[in-house]
Amino acid sequence: MINNPILRSDFPDPDVIRVGDTYYMVSTTMHFMPGAAILRSFDLIHWEIYTYVYDTLDDTPAQKMEDGKSIYGQGMWAASLRHYNGAFYVCFAAYDTQKTYLYQARDIQGPWKKQEIEGFYHDCSLLFDDDGRVYIVYGNTEIYLTELNRELTAPKPGGLHRLIARDREGVKLGYEGAHIYKINHRYYLFLIHWLSDGSGRRVEACLRADSLEGEFIGKDILDDDMGYFNMGVAQGGIVDTPDGEWYAVLFQDHGAVGRVPVLVPMRWEDDFPALGIRGKVPAAIETKSTRPTHKYEPFVSSDDFQYFPDGDGKIHLKTAWQWNHAPNNALWSVDGTQGLLQICSGKLSENVTRAANTLTQRTIWPACAASVEVDGNLLNDGDYAGICAFQGRYGLIALTKEDGAYYIVMKGRPGEADYTIGRTCDQTPGEEYARIPWPSAMATLKVHADFADMRDEAAFYYLEHAEWKQLGITQPLYFGLDHFVGCRFGVFLYSTQKVGGRACFKRFIYHETGVQSRSNGNPHNFHEEAELYV
Structure with a gap:
């Protein structure tokens, strides 16, 4: 049993997958280097920083703080983490370069191969469909789906490209934070928006379609602040356990400490996701561990700086840094x-x-x-x-x-x-x-x-x-x-x-x-x- 939020520190925009008995989560790291932190867990409530996708991104003058420039508040945002045909994929847009990056690796700890996808895709989510076709879903207020070419470098000529969701007027923040999945032959699109009426806070929504050419229809599925200053719990990924249970890893704004991950139980009602317990996030939660004896490395740590070079002469600091x-x-x-x-x-x-x-x-x-x-x-x-x-x-x-x-x-x-x-x-x-x-x-x-x-x-x-x-x-x-x-x-x-x-x-x-x-x-x-x- 552990209290929510499960991580009381700044790990925003989580996306989570399970590969075998292991859960992996990617989180936004903005301007910090190394970047695109990937965390590991065996129970969804305890996590450790397992690796980073890149040491540096593009080494531009702004990323290196040269010529009076910086990338504060920019850098990488809201990555999509997927595992398909034995390979890991991390895709994200960087707001300083206005580029979309795709990293691939056979092992979650790398080495990661870097490439770019032509175009800029805000809060993107990758979808590897059963027929081998690959799509990217993205946007703010208006959410688009675009089919990618086989090399995953650009939109596919003549491929599917369509608007799949548009938020209503009168919201503080329109639909964004897309996470798309194909589950039991249906497509589920998870989004967030910030309401102007009602609770007036960040809310999680889900839309469902029977095909990618069909209409996405849905509703808000979580509107809760856990009694904490009207800070809504929303935006993140969903994942199943080896026992067939489902959870969402979302985040909640917590003021100056940042945006902290929250674990929310999920069940299916008439083939539609229902989050929380009677619509509320539980204050405490308990899960099964696939490796109960595992000892997690702390994601913050004291340090005596007793480091020594590896075989290539490099110093590797603790992942907390x-x-x-x-x-x-x-x-x-x-x-x-x-x-x-x-x-x-x-x-x-x-x-x-x-x-x-x-x-x-x-x-x-x-x-x-x-x-x-x-x-x-x-x-x-x-x-x-x-x-x-x-x-x-x-x-x-x-x-x-x-x-x-x-x-x-x-x-x-x-x-x-x-x-x-x-x-x-x-x-x-x-x-x-x-x-x-x-x-x-x-x-x-x-x-x-x-x-x-x-x-x-x-x-x-x-x-x-x-x-x-x-x-x-x-x-x-x-x-x-x-x-x-x-x-x-x-x-x-x-x-x-x-x-x-x-x-x-x-x-x-x-x-x-x-x-x-x-x-x-x-x-x-x-x-x-x-x-x-x-």
Whole structure:
């Protein structure tokens, strides 16, 4: 028995499949690299990050944060994950390049072969039909179905192409988030929309047709917020178990922590899907595991940075880590013997969102914290090295240097949420709320994030004489469309005056400070401080 949401962290737009006794889920990773996270489970409620589809996508100047460009709030969105004739397929559109990508692999861990599909297909879903024909379904408000050629590189000349659904007027968000399936000789199209009337929240819908040339007819099948601030549970994939049970893995907006997956039981009534229990998402859910003894790797993790190169000389960080954009591999390194991560600045940056090579991990609802030790002996004047609550409205605590002297500062970005999709990242220096002189080039810094009941705030601390002391303000956080992802912890260095400064980081420690009890269905039963040091 586990409480819903099953994952209390930002894994939006899930699509899920089962291959044998194993479930796989792909999730949107936007601008973060490596990208297109694929998670693995044997029971649908516990998940681990198993692999990524790509290390970097197209290495454009924007993806590498060069020439003042970035892809915040863009990158890959809403991938479709399928398994057909022994091969895995991941298909998605990237909003910065305006391209649609298709990756194929015989093994879920790769290597993945990359190609493009001619055209741009918003929130796309692949359908491999029984006769070998392949289709892509996509769109917003108007949903289209297009047949692809045999090579899956473009629409098939003379192939089927038609509008299969159009949402009614007067909705805040029209049909999108398409997931199409063929089950028992019928076609089922799952969609979401955001109603203006009624509940006024995100709702899951399903339309059914007897053929791809026929009419898709259906209705809304889930309208529930689990009692959480009118945040609807919707958008995701469906999957069956080896025992013939059915589930949907959908997501729910949870404020600044991001969009979190929810597991919803599904049954069939008159060959039509019915979600939930009497139309409601259960607060707690229990499933069968196909491998009950499996030990899952945590999707967030402490790190001692004791990495060593593989046979090709590459360092492979834990799957919990992602860079904020495509990294400059010449400007970071790991000393496994000493347990050090070193980041070097290669450009001037106005603030932490403009910095390259910021290393991030997801935060966890309802509360969590992370700390890191910083060695600033190689900082230049005007450098900032530390740990942050990383999003468009960021907050940070850092060791900095001015006229050869060291200080600890707390900085943040004031203002309200930005709901501009793909807006170029903020180029202002942010607000400095506090500064103290520091007698050393070494400091241990911490961020504590509180998302309970949509508080959405972060507090910042430094360690002095074995005591944590708060510095600066408690920074408000938000979920905005400028980054379009949940808040993360980030380890960073950026320079404001001179490039070439270096910072070393060691002993990154992740704490869950409000962990839900998994022994019963009470969503407010937490235990205190659990350190994830792995």
